[in-house]
Amino acid sequence: MLTATKMFMIVFTLLSIIKSVTLSACDEQEILDISDGELLPNGDVVFDGVVYENRDYFINNVTGIKTACPKLVINKCCPFGTGYKTRQCVNITDSFDAPVWDRYKLIEGARAREMFRFRIGKINCTRPYARVLVSQIGQLDWSDNWHLKSDGKLFVELDSSIPPWTVQPPDKYCIDTFVYEDQDGKTHTRLDALACFLDETPPNHFEVRSTCMLLSCAFILITVAVYAWLPELRNMHGRVLMAYLLCLFVGFILMASMQIMLTIDNITPHICVVLTIVIYFALESAFFWLNVMSFDIWWTFSGKGGMTSKKMSKRFCAYSLYAFGVPTILTIILTSLEFSGLPPHPLLPMVRYQGCFLFGRSKLLYLYGPMFFLCLANIVFFIMTALRIARIKHETEMLKSKESAMHDQHRKDKQRLLLYLKLFTVMGINWILEVISALYPDADYIWCFTDVYNVLIGVTIFIIFVCKRKIFRLIKKRIKENFTNSKNNSEELKYKRTIPTRLCEDSQHQRGSVETIRTTIGMENGVTAEANTTIL
Template sequence: MRKVAARSLATLVLLVAGIIDGDQTPLSNSTCPASLALPILNVDEIVDFKNGSISYEGRVYPAGYHRWDDSRNLTLGCVCELPGFKCVRKCCPGSQVLNSLTSNCSLQAPDRAARFPVPALELPEKNLDEEIRNFTRLDQVFYLVESGFLCQGSKYLLEPTKYPEDDFVLDSKGALVTQAAVLEPERYCLDWLDDLETIRVIVCYVEEAQEEPVKIEIKLYPVGMIVSLPFLLATFLVYAIIPELRNVYGMTLMCYVASLLVAYTMLAVVQLITFGDLTCIVLAFVIHFSFLASFFWLNVMCVDIWWTFAGYRSIQGSVRQRERKKFILYSIYAWGCACLLTGICIIMEYAPGIPSNVVRPEFGVEKCWFKTEMAKAYYFYIPMGLTVLCNIILFILTAAKIIQHKKNTAHQLKGTESRRHDDNKQWFNLYLKLFIVMGINWSMEIISWAYKSPEYLWYITDLANTLQGVIIFIIFVWKEKIKRLLIKRFGCKGENFLSRDSTRSAYHSSTSRTCTTSVPLNEKTNSCPEPAAKYKSTNFDDSDGA
């Protein structure tokens, strides 16, 4: 009773704090079956809240955790979907027990009921999973649903004493594991026989439905991610092997691409291959960390380009030292925030003493990802949404600063300052393209999560999300200047691969008004590379992102 009260109080606290979203999509019969819901019989006792939540008999059902049942013309409270609740169905309500002849619920004879009250439900240790064998009563582990709703269709009784294949084990999540199947709580119930000496399990027989076609997203999304992987890898390698690109801009892009590369690889793997619980949980944490890291590295790009155009120069030292210090700070921020949020997930999942009513990630319970929509919101979509919002603000501020520079100082910039300003503006244009594509994609991901119906509307944006690697490659690698740098890096064998005329021509084209490249090409692809020391002189102004 104390546990139930604590759960109700926790749900109320969440409600008052505004964490429960009143616009959440209502649960359906499949996610909140009548057999696992509590009927709300007295509508006069319902307390309605403005955000769509209701309170009944001391328990708060947030929006999305209660639904209308047309067949019985009443409201159902989806108690088993509330955070921290693990349910087991008790076949019979109140003091009723199972009739040993009919397997239906019935009351004991009055004289017998007075002498032999119905005891609490308990199972022998051999029928309990190792995690819950220390508990003698089922109500110490589970919330016992007494809906009085047995089965819609036919049912049968498990008789392990007669049929060994009927032997079962109740696991810590409330599922009944038999030799033939794993039965979720809505598929079975248990209660005392009328002799009060034996607990019997009734299984609801479900006719085998025609196999549903595989959803289109299950087929397409892994393919899209697999297509993205070589493009992400190619982008990373190009920026890793070309010294001129290994500045702050290039290094942050490499970290962003590396994060997406790991996330997409692991996500494609878990969608195509079935793993055991431990492997599934580990992969889920890796996916979670990698996606969070990609969000924060995209945020770093926005912060860096805003910092550059805002004119702040708080970091002291040479250009090389400043870039190194900036990249270290950015790495601490991006990797650190991703580690922190993933660490919070680990703590909430495994630390002892965490109240059972707190929303936990529950990786690996149903799939290699979060179990509940609320967990997705707290641990994934809210951090994603905050970084996207921050990026939008930073890009607006940066664009405004560029316009101001163009109006007020463009005529005063000469030589190196002009090159630096134009080069930074080119990187801003690249990042702007990246953010428009990625920002829209991630924004659509949040919207499609919040408003799932109709699903077909989100196929295009979700598929575009899986193809981010291709888009990034086109923006940052599929460029003539990158091609020239690659030729410079690999195509020169001690002789000039470009003639003076071609270099001079490239110079003139690079300084023409119609070309987006502000730095003369012969400064970047000037015949054969000199010794390694030559590369070390490449600084912030030598970015080749345009």
């Protein structure tokens, strides 16, 4: 029969094997040596302020070295076996543990003590931060407005904020079992957290962003005004460009308005949702009009026939149906999913859960996803157009003559292609910057480049499409025509005003002549002047 000592050795060996198998899952380069840690009476080890429970580390019987796998470290306000009560730690019988959430929902069976290690001690918040009990933020009573995430961060819901949530990193909070007394004097315990929050509203860059947007809108509006004012530019290409710029203008002006309302704290979640939907439609429509430009230039070089006024109107209607119809469908899908009542999921827009406008993964999926495919289509159309130009130049000898009308037309089309390529490049760089800012939302330095470039979009578009000799000549010609027409109209009006006076003078002269003639005739016939005058 096995003695008690042998049984103990067998059990200890089995436990050691289990621990070694568990630790073997760690990367050998990441295994922590906690031999220098403080051994507590319950068998736990405190190393560098972090508690390693006795089941979480392994002791080498030969060397005596204690090793453990690294885990995420979060803060616990008081030691294990105690709870937090009115700024002090008190003994409690409740076991400490906390549920863990992934991005959107509770992870079934996951517990904090299994996923994290804990550093014991209250957090120290330095000014302008203050230590706040998260369950009482904006609430009259205790509430479940927070949860622990699998990445070690603390998610806290806010009742009067845009966005209506905040995420605290592990060094900005501590969780524990809190002890409090109700009005009847009964003692209760509750899992809660202390976190560092700003005493005042954190500084944002909405003022700079909205100013940048408004400046860009001003240059875009000037460009549209120039193209609408000059008759020579109100052709198919000018109409498409104006439609694109107007969509971009609407998106930018509403985005700036949203940021201004956020700055003065005069916006509600419902207004955020409405503005998000309209801005989404406007920006998507702008990119679809950009796609129309690339298609139209390819269609022009493909030689599909001439362009009469009636045909141009039909084609522009078809373009409008495409450039406004598809974004309408996408907007309906976005709105339907937002108000579908489905539980939170990474594939849903969740505008109301994330604040004003799309954010993070939903922004990449719903906004930048269609834009990505449109950009790929634009690149294909531009490459096909460039190949077509090269083929025409190689096959058509008539184009070598500079006096050829066909050569002049193709030269103008190539210039327009270059303009579209410049515009596509400008918007492509901005799109790349926006994607980077969506992938790394915590990188504050990215918004500087994005917002400065938003100003450059309006300025660059103005330079590309307005600051040209041809446009300046057309403007000069238009001003001269208006001045000439105004002068001619003024002279014509002056001439018309002199006509009644002349007619009156001529009438009186003619009337006097008739009377003289009739009087003379009467005297010759023996009739007196008075009688003749009476007869007349």
